[in-house]
Amino acid sequence: MHSPELFLKDVSGFLGGYYAAIAIANAIAALILWQKKNQPGWALVWTVFAGVMMVLCGLALTGSPSLVPALPAAVRAAVNALSGPVIYTLGTTALLVILFVFRKFFVQPMVAWTILNVSLLAMGLSMADANFASIVMKPDNVPIVGLVFLLAFFTWVATKQAVVNDERIARGEPPMEKLDDEKVLVWPDLVYTELICMVAVSAFLLAWAILLQAPLEEPASSVKTPNPSKAPWYFLGLQEMLVYFDPWYAGVVLPSLVIFGLMAIPYLDYNKKGNGYYSIAERKFGYLTFQFGFLELWITLIILGTFLRGPNWNFFGPFEYWSPYKVEVLNNVDLPQMFWVNLLDRPLPRPPQGAGALTQVGYILLREAPGLLIMGAYLVLLPPLLAVTIFRGFFKKMGFIRYMVMMNLMLLMLTLPLKMILRWTVNLKYIISIPEFSLNF
């Protein structure tokens, strides 16, 4: 760790450039709003904002601890104290729900631009914190920051068009995409677009490669285990699931189900509408299921696993120092323990000494009966039950096989959030725990 002064000297150049870039982007936005869109009010707002950013740029460039703009220490401490896996997961879910429900409001360009500016500003202020910066600016973590902003941007692009289309469809008009129905020649219209895209991507990649050096740590050593040991970033969602499940499920079964489930989507989604244009209203169920799986269960878990999990896979707030000595008390209990010992006040069923193999299996089944019954009911009884109640429409339209495949995929996907909730509320470790066959669930 260097001293705070040295750290700020190191990042001041970067931060100065960062604020200057925001200022330039806002100045351009203001110019467009004023000249082309005839919105002088907003143009003024962003001009002022650009000015403020230029001031921050100047302050950042000083590199002095008293001048570089940063979040107050009290705020940082409060954020650290408040954050934890529960708040994080519930918070991101709530955020996505709010964005979805009020999408008409959030897709307005000025609202989106405001949100972008606020997040960029928060990012800049956070970057002046040594702990935050040391994680976010790790070379291999930089792409994830990019991913978050890109996903936000493209979700906005898509939702904006979906909102317009849904309104048009409600009025009985065709989606916007239909308006551009006439054919154009691929040369020049498409070929030139592709050329420009290639030049832009090349320029971007070159700049990235020049500005940021690829990481190279010490030579590999099979005896010096780093703490934390992390998989590549795109698998960190899976690694985060290891908190809740054993590797056979989190690392093998669930990823296989993700791949299989993705492949099955076109064969399960019988809804003919919404093919070839952005729409939400016409395919709400499919849309929400996919967004929940992709944004919440895949992306936010990657962010959590990358930025907020430190040594020993402990949770760390965004401004917290990753101390390897942090201790988290784990007092998680298995369901058989809860049922036999805590609830019935009896010892766990155990086979008598020297019992035959079959008897032993019988005792295991007895011991695990509560968990086996719950899982049996969840996977075997729930699908038919839902088929005659809330999902009756699905069942009729999909037929037996497709309905069963879909329900099982959905239920297995939901095992993750359900297990999370059980862990947070009743400290449940395993529902079924058969160490004799390495089968813990």
Added chain:
Amino acid sequence: MAIGETIRNSQIWKSIFRHPMPLDRRNRIVVMLTNFFLHLHPVSIKKQGIALSFTWCMGGVTFFLFLVETVTGVLLMFYYRPTLEWAYNDILALRDVTSLGILRELHRWGAHAMVITTWLHMYRVFLTGSYKPPREFNWVIGVILLLLTLLLSFTGYLLPWDQLAIWAITVGSNMARATPILGYEGPGQQLLSIGGIDMITDGSDARFGLLGARFVGEETLNRFYVLHCIAIPLAVALLLAIHFWRVRKDGGISGPL
């Protein structure tokens, strides 16, 4: 432009390009039909299908990044030997000694970018409902491409042979140890035993198959090198050819009926 004119009228030029400059409508059509690279595209296309707001050009960007990775990857192969003795030192030399010292950066950041753009491409295909009939199977091919992209990135991650590399691969491949039935710590591995002898041990399970050894070592480096540089890229190239062919055969970029 007398020189340009002369070149374009020469026998050599005309033997390569079978059409004059595509400035008028006729030649703009001819160029699409006679150029090998351009014949991937149709001659004309619905305006909506090429709108940036619709496709985000994400599939195209992903493909371009794949090409960038291929070129920079081949160049890296000139400098890199996949052995315990050389792997790390070659990477070190790439940074410190080689001219044009951003080759590794281009390849690494390009790889990260390709993972991201593949996800974004899938995202847009989902959001426009473009996996619906008749494009179901092209979506399936896409999912396999997604898996292969991740595997490409994963196998490449090991090659620098530094601490970051071997521990990331160790953590990642430890999962295979827990494969049900086929991993030696997985549930039900006891089932595969013949006459009381376990068939699934740490020297014969799924993880061993992946690593070629009981832990991440030189066999793994060799195995991942071959997968990374030859096997997976070839598979991706083949599937991309089918993917693009199917985009055309399924009626071009999707759009409202």
